[in-house]
Amino acid sequence: MRKVRTASVGTARRHRALGHRSGTGRSGTRSRKVPSDHQRMQEGSWSRADAVAVLDSPARLSSQDPSRLWRRVDLKPGDIVVDVGAGSGFYAFPAAAVVGPGGRVYAVDVSPELVELVRERAVKGKVRNLEPVLSTPKRIPIEDAVADVAILANVLHGIPSTTVDEAVRLLRPGGRLVNVDWKKEPTPEGPPVRHRLTLREATAALTAHGLTPVDSFELGPYHYVLVLERPRPPRLPGHLVSAE
Numbered sequence: 001m002r003k004v005r006t007a008s009v010g011t012a013r014r015h016r017a018l019g020h021r022s023g024t025g026r027s028g029t030r031s032r033k034v035p036s037d038h039q040r041m042q043e044g045s046w047s048r049a050d051a052v053a054v055l056d057s058p059a060r061l062s063s064q065d066p067s068r069l070w071r072r073v074d075l076k077p078g079d080i081v082v083d084v085g086a087g088s089g090f091y092a093f094p095a096a097a098v099v100g101p102g103g104r105v106y107a108v109d110v111s112p113e114l115v116e117l118v119r120e121r122a123v124k125g126k127v128r129n130l131e132p133v134l135s136t137p138k139r140i141p142i143e144d145a146v147a148d149v150a151i152l153a154n155v156l157h158g159i160p161s162t163t164v165d166e167a168v169r170l171l172r173p174g175g176r177l178v179n180v181d182w183k184k185e186p187t188p189e190g191p192p193v194r195h196r197l198t199l200r201e202a203t204a205a206l207t208a209h210g211l212t213p214v215d216s217f218e219l220g221p222y223h224y225v226l227v228l229e230r231p232r233p234p235r236l237p238g239h240l241v242s243a244e
């Protein structure tokens with residue numbers, strides 16, 4: 001796995017490099033030394049320094065308020081949430097506050113540095129219902145059908161289909177996948193427009209994994225949210241169930 005930057009990287013260089021980050025960087029700005037947004041997503045090369053500079057930027061709270069999202073999708077105390085590509089925990093920690101001690105949030109990421117960062121934050125904040133999980137693009141080490149809600153926030157445009165398969169595997173029948181992503185239009189921040197998916201493209205990509213769209217709405221000025229459900233298996237008539 002390629003490490004792009006660490007905390008020792010000079011501030012000016014880091015800020016230049018972060019210019020096109022998927023989190024908040026200016027759309028379209030490029031640097032030859034930095035892998036493309038898509039490459040970096042697939043390599044899981046987000047570092048701690050990236051997370052602090054980009055994913056924890058206070059401006060994000062106003063443009064994509066996670067608490068507003070969780071209210072809007074009616075996340076409940078006791079729910080089990082899997083945040084795939086959780087980064088620094090921007091959506092996962094507010095989810096843990098909502099689901100409370102009877103619920104659980106798995107903050108899944110391919111970046112060991114970010115999994116460790118989330119672990120430290122959970123310990124420091126005494127957030128006992130949040131579990132950081134290190135994954136690979138092909139495998140999330142969590143058992144099948146545990147989740148009421150899976151979230152993909154700012155990641156669908158850069159993750160392989162195998163990761164989406166894993167997110168769907170973790171959903172219980174009737175569970176919902178919440179996809180938050182950048183609108184495919186120029187915005188003052190975010191990944192290059194050519195890497196983004198329209199709502200229609202995201203719907204096509206996720207219904208191809210067997211999910212059924214149930215809702216969509218805007219979250220702040222730059223993001224849309226698409227909610228899909230994992231279908232429940234059809235109920236067999238009683239006489240067929242007891243046939244043997």
Ligand SMILES: C[S@@+](CC[C@H](N)C(=O)[O-])C[C@H]1O[C@@H](n2cnc3c(N)ncnc32)[C@H](O)[C@@H]1O
Pocket residue numbers: 022023040041042043044045046055084085086087088089090091108109110111114135136137152153154155158159160163
């Ligand atoms: C743009 S950040 C988004 C973080 C967080 N969802 C947010 O909105 O603040 C993308 C995150 O996805 C992770 N990632 C990239 N590819 C992944 C994959 N295949 N499976 C899980 N996480 C992945 C990266 O390490 C990074 O933390």
